[in-house]
Amino acid sequence: MRATSARPDGEPDLLRFTTAGSVDDGKSTLIGRLLHDASALYEDHIEALRKTAGRDGSRLDFSLITDGLKAEREQGITIDVAYRYFATPRRRFIIADTPGHEQYTRNMATGASTASCAVVLIDARLGVLTQSKRHGFIASLLRVPHLVVAVNKMDLVDYDEDVFARIREEYGAFATRLGFADVAFIPVSAREGDNVVRQSARMPWYPGRPVLTHLENLYIAGDRNLIDFRFAVQRVVRPDHTFRGYSGQIGSGVVRPGDEVVVLASGRRSRVTRIVTYHGDLEYAFAPLSVTLCLADDVDISRGDMLAHPNNVPRTERTLDAMVIWMADEPLAVRRHYLVKHTSLVVKAACAQILYRVDPNTLHREPAEQLGLNEIGRARFTLFRSLHVDEYRRNRTTGSFILIDPLTNATVGAGMVTDRVSAAPPGAPREERAASRDITWQTGRVAASARAALLRQQAATIWLTGLSGSGKSTLAFEVERRLVELGHACVVLDGDNIRHGLNRDLGFAPTDRRENIRRVAEVARLFNDAGLIVVTAFISPYVEDREMARAIVGAERFLETHLTADLPTCEGRDPKGLYARARTGALADFTGVSALYEPPVRPTLALDTAGRSAEECAGEILDLLSERAILR
Amino acid sequence: MDQAEPDGRLMRPPSPPDGETRVRPEGYALSVLRTLEAESLHILREVASECERPVMMYSVGKDSSTMLRLAQKAFYPAPIPFPLLHIDTSYKFPEMYEFRDRICREVGVDLRVYRNDDAIAANANPFDLGTVTCCGLLKTQGLLGGLRLGEYDAVIGGARREEERSRAKERVYSFRDRHGQWDPKNQRPELWSLYNGKVFPGESIRVFPLSNWTELDIWRYIELENIPVVPLYFAAERAVVVRGRQFIPVGVNTRMRAGERAQTIMCRFRTLGCYPCTGAVPSSARTVREIIEELEHVRHSERITRVIDHDQDGSMEQKKREGYF
Ligand SMILES: Nc1nc2c(ncn2[C@@H]2O[C@H](COP(=O)(O)OP(=O)(O)O)[C@@H](O)[C@H]2O)c(=O)[nH]1
Numbered sequence: 001m002r003a004t005s006a007r008p009d010g011e012p013d014l015l016r017f018t019t020a021g022s023v024d025d026g027k028s029t030l031i032g033r034l035l036h037d038a039s040a041l042y043e044d045h046i047e048a049l050r051k052t053a054g055r056d057g058s059r060l061d062f063s064l065i066t067d068g069l070k071a072e073r074e075q076g077i078t079i080d081v082a083y084r085y086f087a088t089p090r091r092r093f094i095i096a097d098t099p100g101h102e103q104y105t106r107n108m109a110t111g112a113s114t115a116s117c118a119v120v121l122i123d124a125r126l127g128v129l130t131q132s133k134r135h136g137f138i139a140s141l142l143r144v145p146h147l148v149v150a151v152n153k154m155d156l157v158d159y160d161e162d163v164f165a166r167i168r169e170e171y172g173a174f175a176t177r178l179g180f181a182d183v184a185f186i187p188v189s190a191r192e193g194d195n196v197v198r199q200s201a202r203m204p205w206y207p208g209r210p211v212l213t214h215l216e217n218l219y220i221a222g223d224r225n226l227i228d229f230r231f232a233v234q235r236v237v238r239p240d241h242t243f244r245g246y247s248g249q250i251g252s253g254v255v256r257p258g259d260e261v262v263v264l265a266s267g268r269r270s271r272v273t274r275i276v277t278y279h280g281d282l283e284y285a286f287a288p289l290s291v292t293l294c295l296a297d298d299v300d301i302s303r304g305d306m307l308a309h310p311n312n313v314p315r316t317e318r319t320l321d322a323m324v325i326w327m328a329d330e331p332l333a334v335r336r337h338y339l340v341k342h343t344s345l346v347v348k349a350a351c352a353q354i355l356y357r358v359d360p361n362t363l364h365r366e367p368a369e370q371l372g373l374n375e376i377g378r379a380r381f382t383l384f385r386s387l388h389v390d391e392y393r394r395n396r397t398t399g400s401f402i403l404i405d406p407l408t409n410a411t412v413g414a415g416m417v418t419d420r421v422s423a424a425p426p427g428a429p430r431e432e433r434a435a436s437r438d439i440t441w442q443t444g445r446v447a448a449s450a451r452a453a454l455l456r457q458q459a460a461t462i463w464l465t466g467l468s469g470s471g472k473s474t475l476a477f478e479v480e481r482r483l484v485e486l487g488h489a490c491v492v493l494d495g496d497n498i499r500h501g502l503n504r505d506l507g508f509a510p511t512d513r514r515e516n517i518r519r520v521a522e523v524a525r526l527f528n529d530a531g532l533i534v535v536t537a538f539i540s541p542y543v544e545d546r547e548m549a550r551a552i553v554g555a556e557r558f559l560e561t562h563l564t565a566d567l568p569t570c571e572g573r574d575p576k577g578l579y580a581r582a583r584t585g586a587l588a589d590f591t592g593v594s595a596l597y598e599p600p601v602r603p604t605l606a607l608d609t610a611g612r613s614a615e616e617c618a619g620e621i622l623d624l625l626s627e628r629a630i631l632r
Numbered sequence: 633m634d635q636a637e638p639d640g641r642l643m644r645p646p647s648p649p650d651g652e653t654r655v656r657p658e659g660y661a662l663s664v665l666r667t668l669e670a671e672s673l674h675i676l677r678e679v680a681s682e683c684e685r686p687v688m689m690y691s692v693g694k695d696s697s698t699m700l701r702l703a704q705k706a707f708y709p710a711p712i713p714f715p716l717l718h719i720d721t722s723y724k725f726p727e728m729y730e731f732r733d734r735i736c737r738e739v740g741v742d743l744r745v746y747r748n749d750d751a752i753a754a755n756a757n758p759f760d761l762g763t764v765t766c767c768g769l770l771k772t773q774g775l776l777g778g779l780r781l782g783e784y785d786a787v788i789g790g791a792r793r794e795e796e797r798s799r800a801k802e803r804v805y806s807f808r809d810r811h812g813q814w815d816p817k818n819q820r821p822e823l824w825s826l827y828n829g830k831v832f833p834g835e836s837i838r839v840f841p842l843s844n845w846t847e848l849d850i851w852r853y854i855e856l857e858n859i860p861v862v863p864l865y866f867a868a869e870r871a872v873v874v875r876g877r878q879f880i881p882v883g884v885n886t887r888m889r890a891g892e893r894a895q896t897i898m899c900r901f902r903t904l905g906c907y908p909c910t911g912a913v914p915s916s917a918r919t920v921r922e923i924i925e926e927l928e929h930v931r932h933s934e935r936i937t938r939v940i941d942h943d944q945d946g947s948m949e950q951k952k953r954e955g956y957f
Pocket of ligand 1: 021022023024025026027028029030152153154155156188189190191192
């Protein structure tokens, strides 16, 4: 890359977080304390504080720092989202301070929409309230990846560990159903400053970090989607006949000159020739940079079109299913017309159906005719022109939209695109998501032994694990070929193939990766139940995930096979040039280079593929199958 | 092959419990300034594409200078597609007029200047009227007059949320009614980076592309980008008169109060407005780098040098309600 742009320069990065709590949980005090103790307050602001008599009289009332508007100061409540800025040497922070009253759900959603982390306050004396749960639910609905639960006013419960532990247990059980990447519980006293910026000496039983240190260390680089290239064209730039470019902000993914792109909606293809910026052309660009792209061909492109890589495109939809947060007094109703603003496109839409409303306190779904102010539900919209969307859980940019009332021009709702087939809201409890709780296991009448006799084989799953380039896919397909040749029934589950269909809704966030392995294991198990031999080809670098797969498939059928080819060998092969990109830093967290591979401790079989042919290695696997009397 | 899909690119969960910090991936890291810049460029392109008659306020200060550069970048290699509007109170520092004309010539923009000539003819001045009334006439009324004249439906301003308490709640797209007034209770929810710029005739949107920038970000960006700024920002020996905690520069029309006399001190301006009402701060910072170093240790907000903000409690909010930025 030329010039100064976008190269890492060792500067601090930016973390946006949002705060939520019920009235008087001490949210304003916590923020004030955070700003004060992190020395982010100016003297004149502190002086203004001293002048205003604090609500509780004597001491500095930190909450007044953030209660911005006059009306709020008079009523003593926070009524709108306020943004605060502060920095430490490690990070720049933007706080979206949102009020916690029920009627202000929309504000919390607003704050959460751009946040990487949500800080939810719980008053230690009151414990977990329905509102605390609602805050967690809204944060999860907007896919805020990280959650911090600050248990406040510990000073009023004598800094008692048990009080904290009870809240952690109760809220923890609830939060695990919401799909956060991580959840941290921190006992604090905002008023006294315990565990806000400095570690509290009064809670020696708490081994973790204070709130600020935790926020400074949150790992957020992995939250961005750098996989799926999406570029919504904002403007066509044509200063004269010699230049034609398309300006926009990269919504997700990475782009380089030479990349083939497809233009949606037209479907025309072309190649990126230049990435133009004021400072010069870039070698590559990634989300969320704002750039201008030039293409090799003179294709017809206008504002609202989307560019993507041809092998990885968004869904083109005339019908939109989405979770909706309603923000207007006039309810969302079927047959009403709205404008949908999605990326740089505004289209007319009609509400076709309201599938259900979610009770944010219990997460239960209930039938609904309409959605009122601050209500959340799932709805279907018919679009007058197609949009190019991704599921929100996979892509915050192409999965989000707002609804505008064409009669008033007001923003009346916010939508998050869901998959059309799945019926449960994101964040619904597991048991609701997978199946309703009253589905019980039905037992068939065909014994495994009968199937084994029919197919002349015992079912088994050969789970290949190893570095990228260790030969998993090649070997898997070779084993399959040999087995079928011998008259056996075998199927390969390969990473790419699975992600095209079954797992196409999954991204690369840690939870999604684990889910990827879980589903593959479940599918392997179903094939095994049908009597087939399964070969899987996934890097599956973590012991924990492979153990989960073993548990699902059944230990007796699970043949863990480690392809031990060492890093230099795999890197030397590098069939897709991935190592090369990882080495230059262009691919983050690449197993073997910048991410860990945990080798199996006691694999069923360890195969060194270095210097050996796929046939040779497949032979060893077949020998094993014979040895174990899997083949007859 | 699973290598083809990025299954190898593992983004494992954050913050290991043992207190170890993870190394951030290098190749895709984005600095604070470049993140803010990307957001601002997106906003500027949205306004220019969606609104019919946008205009960018140009007040000659550091925020305006930054905005001007961002606008150049947003539309490069095309020229800036909207005009710049300067509301001139006639009380700006001479250096500001000189700088304004030079920069606008160099960048090649369509600069429009508007003054509330009626009020100026009636001798509106802060010495007799007081800061609040004078600002109301020359700035707020001047602004509204200038906007009416141009029939602009989108007005891009350089305000930052960090500046003042009531600004902290300002949207990036701030809706104004037919009278240019701001109703804090009636603002549109703003989620993600999806801005609603729809207005009916007569209504308008104020757009703040620098919403998320702080004063320090501005100066760091000015340094990074080598953006020219008015020399008044740099420390020099200047004649001032001390009023309370303010150092008010002595200009042609300055009226000395009883017992006051001018003195020369080493100072600079943190914000630029009208010379009778803009206080200087003692400083020896002569370069952008020195200003940054000074700000890294500064204990007062920049607004303290604006007389207007201190006149009444909640005065900024009041001004905004009336139509000020
Ligand atoms: N004892 C104690 N009081 C607190 C603490 N945090 C906040 N408060 C008090 O609780 C009240 C409500 O706090 P405030 O920050 O305004 O709550 P908000 O409505 O969530 O913003 C105020 O009187 C605070 O002084 C704390 O940690 N300990």
